[in-house]
Amino acid sequence: MSDATATRPASRGAGMLRRIDPAVAASFGCIVLLLLVGSLYSRSFLSPDYLLQQLKVASFLGVIATGMMLVILLGQIDLSVPWVVTSGAMMACAAAAHGTTGAILAIPCGILCGAAIGLLNGIGVAYLRIPSMIITLATNAVAQGLMVAYTGGFAPQDSASKAMRYLATGNAVPGLPNAVLAWAIIGGAAIWLLSRTTFGRAIYAIGNRERAAYLSGIDTRRITMLAFALSGALSAFGGVLLAGYASKAAQSMGDAYLLPSIAAVVLGGTHILGGRGSYLGTIAGVILITLLQSILSVMQISEAGRQLIYGAVIILMLLIYGRQKA
Amino acid sequence: MTEWRYWLAEQRGTLLAIGIFVAMFLIYATNHPAGFSANMVQTASNKATLLAFVAMAQAIVVITAGIDLSVGMILTLTNCLASWIVVGTATETALGVVGVLGTGILCGMINGAIVIFGRLQPIVTTIATGAMYYGVALMLRPNPGGAVNETLADALTGRLFGVLPTSLVALAATAVLIWVPYSCSVIGRAAFATGSSEVAAYMSGAPIRAAKFMAYTLAGLLSAIGGLFLTFFSYTGEAAYASGNAYTLFSIAAVVLGGVSLMGGRGSAIGAIFGALAFRTIGDLLFVFDFDPLWQPLFQGIVLMLAVSIGAFGLLRVRNRLEWFG
Numbered sequence: 270m271s272d273a274t275a276t277r278p279a280s281r282g283a284g285m286l287r288r289i290d291p292a293v294a295a296s297f298g299c300i301v302l303l304l305l306v307g308s309l310y311s312r313s314f315l316s317p318d319y320l321l322q323q324l325k326v327a328s329f330l331g332v333i334a335t336g337m338m339l340v341i342l343l344g345q346i347d348l349s350v351p352w353v354v355t356s357g358a359m360m361a362c363a364a365a366a367h368g369t370t371g372a373i374l375a376i377p378c379g380i381l382c383g384a385a386i387g388l389l390n391g392i393g394v395a396y397l398r399i400p401s402m403i404i405t406l407a408t409n410a411v412a413q414g415l416m417v418a419y420t421g422g423f424a425p426q427d428s429a430s431k432a433m434r435y436l437a438t439g440n441a442v443p444g445l446p447n448a449v450l451a452w453a454i455i456g457g458a459a460i461w462l463l464s465r466t467t468f469g470r471a472i473y474a475i476g477n478r479e480r481a482a483y484l485s486g487i488d489t490r491r492i493t494m495l496a497f498a499l500s501g502a503l504s505a506f507g508g509v510l511l512a513g514y515a516s517k518a519a520q521s522m523g524d525a526y527l528l529p530s531i532a533a534v535v536l537g538g539t540h541i542l543g544g545r546g547s548y549l550g551t552i553a554g555v556i557l558i559t560l561l562q563s564i565l566s567v568m569q570i571s572e573a574g575r576q577l578i579y580g581a582v583i584i585l586m587l588l589i590y591g592r593q594k595a
Numbered sequence: 596m597t598e599w600r601y602w603l604a605e606q607r608g609t610l611l612a613i614g615i616f617v618a619m620f621l622i623y624a625t626n627h628p629a630g631f632s633a634n635m636v637q638t639a640s641n642k643a644t645l646l647a648f649v650a651m652a653q654a655i656v657v658i659t660a661g662i663d664l665s666v667g668m669i670l671t672l673t674n675c676l677a678s679w680i681v682v683g684t685a686t687e688t689a690l691g692v693v694g695v696l697g698t699g700i701l702c703g704m705i706n707g708a709i710v711i712f713g714r715l716q717p718i719v720t721t722i723a724t725g726a727m728y729y730g731v732a733l734m735l736r737p738n739p740g741g742a743v744n745e746t747l748a749d750a751l752t753g754r755l756f757g758v759l760p761t762s763l764v765a766l767a768a769t770a771v772l773i774w775v776p777y778s779c780s781v782i783g784r785a786a787f788a789t790g791s792s793e794v795a796a797y798m799s800g801a802p803i804r805a806a807k808f809m810a811y812t813l814a815g816l817l818s819a820i821g822g823l824f825l826t827f828f829s830y831t832g833e834a835a836y837a838s839g840n841a842y843t844l845f846s847i848a849a850v851v852l853g854g855v856s857l858m859g860g861r862g863s864a865i866g867a868i869f870g871a872l873a874f875r876t877i878g879d880l881l882f883v884f885d886f887d888p889l890w891q892p893l894f895q896g897i898v899l900m901l902a903v904s905i906g907a908f909g910l911l912r913v914r915n916r917l918e919w920f921g
Contacts, residue, residue: 397907407900414893480920576730
């Protein structure tokens with residue numbers, strides 16, 4: 270993991286080339302391929318408006334996939350995404366219904382709810398040593414139960430606050446949607462966190478071999494717990510953005526984000542058993558998945574066909590370059 | 596004497612599951628408003644057997660240290676298929692049943708082939724194939740509907756000799772015909788060995804690939820039996836995403852309650868059956884005590900969470916902290 274090549278200025282160019290992960294290159298290649306296929310189908314596919322719209326849709330998945338990536342790098346998985354997304358959205362909307370104070374606190378409230386569920390996951394995985402797949406499924410069920418009890422089983426009536434709607438649909442910088450900006454900031458923070466801080470280094474170390482990381486003096490349990498809390502917060506933030514985009518929360522809004530977020534991270538070359546992967550790959554994976562979904566819907570393929578092709582394409586891409594070492 | 600103690604230690608999880616089920620069922624039956632009757636047992640067992648079939652499927656895969664997150668979707672797919680082909684004369688119905696079971700086996704074989712020969716992680720693979728199976732289910736039944744041979748359906752959901760629920764008999768027969776021969780065979784032993792330590796199993800020359808393939812195939816078959824019974828109970832086919840997911844989730848809960856180790860190598864499908872029965876009974880306790888049904892998802896979630904936290908007590912016995920990291 271040491272960047273020996275980066276310190277030698279003469280071979281920096283060659284070093285950059287060598288450092289590019291084949292999986293990342295492959296997923297960027299697939300993006301270009303998808304764009305070409307799309308442009309054969311419809312001319313407007315390469316127009317800046319359409320591409321910007323795709324980037325905006327991708328930013329919701331991007332925010333959620335960032336949290337998923339932190340957890341996958343640890344060698345764990347977070348299956349509580351669907352109802353954490355929904356809880357974040359619903360709680361933010363619920364807070365927004367309480368006058369001006371509520372409207373101000375809506376976004377932090379949503380994110381904090383997600384972080385709390387994530388913290389619960391983290392405590393379960395790190396301190397109680399429960400397999401992450403199981404504890405996150407359980408917290409997903411608990412979050413679902415809480416939300417069903419809260420809404421009474423009906424679609425909630427509260428709508429998103431102005432700030433949430435502005436965050437998801439507005440343009441602070443002309444021509445650049447705020448959602449994309451939010452993803453860019455979170456993505457930048459993730460890159461900094463993963464490559465420039467001890468926290469990020471510790472995540473990679475734990476993903477490679479937790480025992481070794483522990484013996485080198487890393488408090489592996491605290492790092493794991495924090496990563497899960499971050500993942501919960503980011504999922505909930507994705508939910509807040511989605512609620513702002515649709516201007517209200519809905520019961521099953523998070524269901525469509527579990528498989529895509531895992532697929533985006535894994536397609537981007539992050540090893541599913543942890544310890545290896547770059548955020549650049551996750552960006553590629555997110556854009557790839559969004560484009561794939563968009564092309565399938567532009568071609569007016571039914572929901573059934575979309576699910577089928579979508580599952581098949583993910584398996585196929587993973588078979589091509591995501592295989593475990595034998 | 597010592598042999599008897601070994602057997603007890605091996606079956607501890609299963610026995611515990613039976614104990615939990617008996618205790619829960621006693622509370623349920625004694626507080627049931629209609630009292631303890633053949634009718635009540637029939638209704639309860641019809642509901643619980645569906646989950647029990649899926650839980651058996653999950654247990655067989657979990658024993659090889661894998662996981663199958665597509666069991667619920669195989670159930671949904673076979674349910675939709677059965678609502679088309681399990682109709683008409685006796686011969687047609689019989690062919691239809693064979694077709695449904697064959698589809699389940701095929702789905703399981705696809706999972707197995709991708710996991711073994713494609714060397715992809717079971718969790719990612721089965722999430723993706725689950726999406727594909729759901730796509731096919733949606734193609735078969737865009738809207739809920741269809742029919743089933745009602746004579747057969749009534750026969751299999753009714754009572755034998757007026758007291759014994761037929762579904763329970765079918766469940767026991769499946770366990771005896773599939774699980775017992777499987778767990779005693781060389782392949783079944785290899786499955787346990789693979790789950791305990793794949794490297795050691797390989798070194799001992801156990802047929803690892805055949806064992807894993809068999810496990811996924813049997814999981815497909817058992818899920819298909821579950822789908823068939825779902826059709827017999829509901830008389831229709833429905834491609835319901837939420838209920839498919841719920842079956843997958845609850846199957847994991849049932850497996851954990853049933854004393855199957857999620858690390859693989861320990862447990863039995865019999866334990867999983869009792870885990871499923873116990874889980875369903877716990878869920879229904881709410882109705883007996885007249886709570887609002889809205890609280891049921893939350894209650895089930897909390898039960899699931901407590902069930903998975905039981906394993907954490909093992910941490911108290913750990914002498915060396917490095918054992919935390921498995």
